[in-house]
Amino acid sequence: MAIKIVCLPGDGIGPEVTQSTIAVLKAVGEKFRIEFDIAEYPIGGIAIEQSGTPLPDQTLAACKEADAVFLGAIGGPQWENPEASVRPEQGLLKLRSELGVFSNIRPLKVFPSLISSSPLKPERLAGVDFVVVRELTGGIYFGERTRQDDYATDECRYSVGEVERIARVACEMAMQRNKRVTSVDKANVLETSRLWREVVTRVVKNEFPEINLEHQLVDSCAMKLIQQPAHFDVILTENMFGDILSDEASVLSGSMGLLASASIGDGVGLFEPIHGSAPDIAGLGIANPYASILSAAMMLRWLNLELAAKAVEDAVLDAIDNGTLTRDLTISNSMREASTKEATQAVLEAI
């Protein structure tokens, strides 16, 4: 039976990197005789322009019936008017919530051939290999908000159940790795953080006694990520802190254009590159498709298509090793810059 994949190209460079990714999925499907049924739907700014809403009903319905969803990127300056009543991001937030993808997984790897483009000194990057597990459907992102003439409020709320399930995701991941979890909170100030710390402590104690658990305050963690990134194995954090820390972490490697993410819950999974819509280079044909293709590899692995996932990952590494580098990855002006097409072609050839 065909595997149903819904692709949401979205805005900015989203459509370009999605095209590349679909080409790679088709190639790997042929190679491994996997039948993919790929359909595209609008989301974000483009959906607002087409139908007035960032997550049209048909898009949401298709996603719910899919085996997996792939998202390019959303947003751009033309939709950033603060007075606007609909914004592209609302589509993404609603999609996460409706799909129940409560855990966002972002592996951070350092690619040795690209270390020179990191802002950090190479010795700080030795041995850096961690995963950020971010709670994605709770906290201040989804609490009540009010707006009056003279003030505004946002509520951060976490239930015991929400913390338990994300703690388990992080612990299960740590069990496959170095069995170390750093749980991040602001327990010296926030009540939700004190709940977070209690629940995480209990889950580890009762269900994962082998795991080495530490708690870090979010401000300390923001420092340690730069000072000693090799310290971390699995970083477990709530929604807002995870948004900040995972973006901070992403620049360490100097190769944001290679970082993939998966958002997973009890049902369908949502996979996207972390780089965003990069409106400044949209349509120029120079966007780096590798992060997007690597997100598709995470999707294949999650679909239990391990061989296909590995083939795609290896093909991207091959393309990079062969020096097919898009503009964001080239480190000197004298290097030849590959286009989106050329980078995609290099991956297709390596498959």
Add this chain to the structure above:
Amino acid sequence: MAIKIVCLPGDGIGPEVTQSTIAVLKAVGEKFRIEFDIAEYPIGGIAIEQSGTPLPDQTLAACKEADAVFLGAIGGPQWENPEASVRPEQGLLKLRSELGVFSNIRPLKVFPSLISSSPLKPERLAGVDFVVVRELTGGIYFGERTRQDDYATDECRYSVGEVERIARVACEMAMQRNKRVTSVDKANVLETSRLWREVVTRVVKNEFPEINLEHQLVDSCAMKLIQQPAHFDVILTENMFGDILSDEASVLSGSMGLLASASIGDGVGLFEPIHGSAPDIAGLGIANPYASILSAAMMLRWLNLELAAKAVEDAVLDAIDNGTLTRDLTISNSMREASTKEATQAVLEAI
């Protein structure tokens, strides 16, 4: 008339660096014939042990009557039990709120002689010189909280007035510098951030039309701080984002032990080094007193004692240039490590 300074040594290395600072204040007072009336009061963990509360009434009353308050550091693992009903931080938060010090100012400078201890490559640090202006008495730090058996909440609240006054502080500071303000929020998700963005935009437009204002989302800002720290002049941010970003920024320079902070409102000012209580080295006589002494220099400047402020700053720079470096500042194991006493002595001699 004597200038009344209340010193709150606090916990961990707090008492050690406060002693150094008092010695420097006395020396600079003699030199410039300024009479300081310095009194010490307990705060934080030590206050909990002495009287069961992290901010005793006498401490608060003395602070309110002082011309300026100097704080060493608070907190430590012995008070971190999550079930504890009183915690050292509550004393600091209550003090900030009672003194109405709504703006926290943290200048980030890069000391050329210490660049080699930064985690960042030297070329990224060229030209880095910015100030973080953090709102300090509002937001999720001071909103309502609830705790039930199965969930917890924290409310983030900002009024127009709170945003206006901190925006003015940042703008006034920018007018003395390069006239650039980066306002940080998460306006694509939070209602308080949309209010923040509107009010900041209006204050700049109506009152500081010369200022070049940009808005950055907190996740982007966390990246840019590492990728391109020289981009910033004045960073304006709400309480929680400011906590995270200012700590993140503090490690860029590689010399956290040199960073000072001022918390200012309409009345008395509160000055403290940003390094915290460092319980692991407390009592060993090796704490770096320079950040604390530089915080006292910020205090002198705020008290309009410019000459004394400058003398203290120059003395610290002299001591560093002469190679009197505490353990945290030495970059190779073969360097001689100065004790707290030696570092203080070096500053006293240079005054």
